[in-house]
Amino acid sequence: MQRVALGLSYRGSAYQGWQSQPGGATVQDRVEAALAKFADLELRTICAGRTDTGVHALNQVLHFDTRVERDPSSWVRGTNRYLPRDIAVQWCRKVEDGFHARYVARGRRYVYVLLESPVRPALETGLAGWVFRPLDGDAMRNAAAVLIGEHDFSAFRSAECQAASPVKTMRRIEIHRCGAYWRFEFDASAFLHHMVRNLMGCLVAVGQGARTPQWLTEVLAARDRRLAAPTFAAQGLYFVGPYYDAALGLPESTPAFDWLPRPDECR
CATH class of the missing domain: 3.30.70.580 (Pseudouridine synthase I, catalytic domain, N-terminal subdomain)
Structure with missing residues (x-):
């Protein structure tokens, strides 16, 4: 075999x-x-x-x-x-x-692409999320900072999640604006069911001013899904893929990586 x-x-x-x-x-x-x-x-x-x-x-x-x-x-x-x-x-x-x-796999990465526009998307339908209210990037980055490290992410776990443990290590969250689009990048040891979409709902609530960055600290500590924001839309979510020990020699990118907004081209 x-x-x-x-x-x-x-x-x-x-x-x-x-x-x-x-x-x-x-x-x-x-x-x-x-x-x-x-x-x-x-x-x-x-x-x-x-x-x-x-x-x-x-x-x-x-x-x-x-x-x-x-x-x-x-x-x-x-x-x-x-x-x-x-x-x-x-x-x-x-x-x-x-x-x-x-x-x-040593870890996994997701990217969420979000359009900020008073008008809904057309060409990007199904390929990007959408908000019509302006977002505050600094507020979202401050909120995201509390998620870095090893935590119990029960507050961002769906009821259908089958993971043995809610404890995961978030290694990196980066948030960039690329013209009318926002790129949210998540890098963790592993993710729970709906975890990224639930985090996105919370970060957008902070970005729109409905919640403060400190609120996310309280939600994380409470470990109660009912206290977090609703699950965000799936359309803008991309599983970038896993990464492995370099000795295995497996590709960590594909041509599709260049299709998404690139962090080095954003602000």
């Missing part, structure tokens, strides 16, 4: 998240169907991070085991032949048996 890792980009608008469900309307269902057609047998995949309905991915990493012998470029081209236009394999690597897309 050979273990194979793939990097995947997708637009999540048409799918009910990553994880396979009855009816087959998920990214995992589409990917496994395409792999089965290419390899002529069923293959089960394990991903680095399960995305929700409507959430996109730039470099989702998955692995599977197979006895089928193909070179890496064939896995990319052959699988893409059977995938819909909004899902594409970006790279393939053969990995050691001990590799696990989820468990050996």
